Amino acid sequence: MKNKYLKGAHLSERKVRELIKLFCDDLTATQIASITGISRITVNAYFKLIRTHIARFCEEQNPLHVAKAALAFIPSDNAIPGLESPESGTRKPFYGIYRKEDHIHADKLPELESEWLTDWIKGRVEEGTDIAEKHQLHLYKGIADFNNIRLHRLNGSIGNKSQDEIDLFWGMLKSRLVKFRGLNGGTLYLHVKETEFRYNYRSADIYEMLLDILHQEPLHTSKTMVARESIPGK
Numbered sequence: 001m002k003n004k005y006l007k008g009a010h011l012s013e014r015k016v017r018e019l020i021k022l023f024c025d026d027l028t029a030t031q032i033a034s035i036t037g038i039s040r041i042t043v044n045a046y047f048k049l050i051r052t053h054i055a056r057f058c059e060e061q062n063p064l065h066v067a068k069a070a071l072a073f074i075p076s077d078n079a080i081p082g083l084e085s086p087e088s089g090t091r092k093p094f095y096g097i098y099r100k101e102d103h104i105h106a107d108k109l110p111e112l113e114s115e116w117l118t119d120w121i122k123g124r125v126e127e128g129t130d131i132a133e134k135h136q137l138h139l140y141k142g143i144a145d146f147n148n149i150r151l152h153r154l155n156g157s158i159g160n161k162s163q164d165e166i167d168l169f170w171g172m173l174k175s176r177l178v179k180f181r182g183l184n185g186g187t188l189y190l191h192v193k194e195t196e197f198r199y200n201y202r203s204a205d206i207y208e209m210l211l212d213i214l215h216q217e218p219l220h221t222s223k224t225m226v227a228r229e230s231i232p233g234k
Contacts, residue, residue, distance in 0.1 A: 006049070007220040011038065017211070019046055024207040026198075028179075048190070049219045050210070055193035057213055061200075062105045064139065092147050092188055096140035097166050103200045104169045106144070106192050110135055114147065121152050142166045146188060149174065169199050 003009040005016045015036065022032045029047060033040040059065055094109040094117070112131075119125045120132055121143075132138065141163055143152040151170045153163060173195050180191070201209060 005214050005219050006046075007218065011042075016046070019043065020050065020210055020214075021207050023047065023050055024210065046219070051190040051194050053213055053217060053219065054197045054210075055190055056217075058105075058193045058196050058200075061103065062107070063100050064105070064107065095144040095146075095192055096137065097142040097144060097151075097169065098140045099165050104165060104196060106169075106196050107140075108189060108192075109137075109143070114145065117143065117145075117152065121154065142170065144170060144173065144192075146177075149177065169195070172199055 003011065003013050003016060005013060005020075009016065011019075015038065018036055019032060019038065022035060023046075027035070029040050029043040032038070032043050036043075094112050095106045096109050097104060097106050099105075112135075116125065116131070120137075137143070137154070141154055143154065144150075145152060151167070153166075173192065176191055176195055198206065
């Protein structure tokens with residue numbers, strides 16, 4: 001079946017647009033499966049492709065990555081940056097959050113120890129500050145800890161507009177934790193980026209935005225990112 005959104009899809013373009021519209025309405029895979037008659041497995045497979053596209057779009061808009069002339073998100077046949085394998089344990093990575101030109105950006109940070117981070121934020125660390133410099137922690141106004149569901153505020157940002165925006169973004173992230181009953185390490189990156197997208201374009205028609213993104217980069221360009229899963233039929 002010819003489908004400009006996904007090469008080799010078993011769903012019609014009309015059905016895919018319906019699925020995308022319901023995704024934009026922030027319905028769950030179970031709800032969409034019930035409404036559309038598409039199997040929940042198929043809905044989740046499309047969700048992962050859509051979220052992968054959203055993640056790439058967000059990284060392309062990130063000023064820190066653009067300034068370095070390199071993207072943190074690089075599609076490959078292997079894992080998506082930020083996704084942890086089941087073998088990596090239950091520990092979730094930290095995310096540095098900052099605001100630039102009315103947009104919020106969240107970056108996955110390298111492995112940091114919770115105890116070290118707490119001591120560094122409170123100014124109790126004399127040794128190891130090179131870690132903060134190496135990973136440019138001074139650029140962020142907050143660090144999200146998904147292990148303890150906590151936002152660490154940085155750089156005396158409490159009470160200013162930037163921190164107000166970051167608090168609102170963090171509130172949206174926490175609500176997704178409740179909605180999805182917690183986010184495991186294997187999906188956290190995609191959900192963080194989806195929340196970033198929804199927050200930054202909350203006043204826009206994200207359905208039309210997504211269609212425009214998919215016209216430029218069809219879903220099958222991210223298909224290898226979905227652990228080589230095939231998109232099953234209806």
